[in-house]
Amino acid sequence: MEFREWFCLNNRESFIIDPKINETDAKYYFGRDNIKQKITRQLRYSFVGNVPKMLLIGQYGSGKTQMLFYIRYLLLNQPPSTLKLKPRVVMLAIEMKSKSNHQDLHLQLMEGIGKGVVTEWVRSISKKGLVLEEELRKIFSDENIVQALIKLIVGGMDYIAWRWLTGQDLSNKELEQLCVTRNLGQIGSGAMVDELVGIGRFAELLGEKIIFLIDEAERFLSVQNIDALNALEDYFRELSENRNDTIGFFVAGTASNLEDTAPFLHSDSVLTRMGKQNVVIIPPIPSLDDVKSFITQMLSEIIDQSQADKNIKDNSLGIPLATYPFDTDSFDLLCEYASQDSYKTIPRSIINAINECAITAWDEQKRIINSDIVNGIAPLVFE
């Protein structure tokens, strides 16, 4: 018998919840109904005449990435009624180094949307029988952007055009070939944001709404250069403006509080535009009852309840279905361990502890996780 059958796992091979590995895990966000409600409420409101612009922060393992995947799941499967267009969700873990700047951010956002997608959008306008240049000029005031977008569908020019659109520096010869007067972002981040917002408008014409889910925002802390930090602040300030109603974004990063995020993310210029109600701090799980609720919700979802019920009866395990594969004592014990230090009462630790307890029980060919096993594993995880 395999591990998954031993513990009646529901189409999965472990207790670990990780949407990066199991796509279907994106639908889970256990416990913490208040945060879930806040996010879904803000999500609904944010599409009324605008787009979501939110900052999610929490300590390592608090569930930020899971929340981003959950948001993606909601947008794609249960979109708020206020979202009238098809969401084009772009998820990326941002990468920043000490010498990174707004160009690196823009490059990653554009690459996230993808050359193929933008090219197809440009082509779709042409196919609609509209005059491409005229349509583009209605959206983009910068003629350089118009020229670069047109060249996306010109054979042999597409890669140079894409490099320009993603903010990479071109040679004078390439600029000339592209019929543009300068590199994008040469005079700051404003032109890049204008381009991105324009592409968002372009997407809307074709029935799509672009929403970025940007993870690992703590990497912005690596940026050292003051000019780069200022340009990044300008980039986010422009994106947070009310007049940007085409590009939604959720930024998630590890931090204990707002002040620990990159300075430009919590600057007044960004926060006042984004709205303080759109900053969500994901705390550790607050109380013993919340831990119990988190674990029981999790177990009920990832364990095949009818198989577990049969297993309990067939093997006379004498444990409640709600806590399976833990008996009542070991379940309470695990919850106690998890609640001892509020800093460590985080989903990642709790889930790891459950999985490790299960692997130990499996090693010993025990059908239930007893208190001895919890006493052996939980201190390693929580102490």
Place this chain on the structure above:
Amino acid sequence: MAINETHPQHPNYAIILKERVVEQFFIRLDVVSHCAAELLIVSPVLGTLEGTRMTVERLRHVIHSHKIRTYLITRHPGDELTRGAPGHIPALVTLGKINDLEIRYNDFLHAKVYLCMCSDRQSSFGVIGSGNMTQTSITNNIEVGVMIKYSSQGQSLIDELGYWIKNNLRVRSKMAKPMGKYTQIGGIHGIP
């Protein structure tokens, strides 16, 4: 091109290693050891790595001093393949002294994977290739491997390899020494 530098025509998260493959993993581990949180070693055969830049004794020190949670999956000392490897049992004995280390056996093991997961995830990396964790593999054999860095698509490769080792391979392998103080300390199954 300097060692450990990405080839300009290769993806920026991958480097082909052709020399002293396993040693290069451990050299990099040494560099990031201050932020290394987990070390996953999958190697059918082990050795003491004497004469290399990271002997098993030194590895023990690195794991111990930085409290790196380590999962080692290898073959049983009585297996046909490991019986001819003089360093296998000494390496197990040395590593077995570490509390924060789990050892499991799987005699069908042929894969060689080395992963280091760091608390600042950007520093995480891994090596997959042909090399066992032995001095012969490092100094004599012709081996090849790919070092994967935790950037762009390399992130999902490392995450998935880590998940596979921790949640799939481990439950298909027999426990030889558990992590921490649970059950007997220092007692390694299969070693007299």
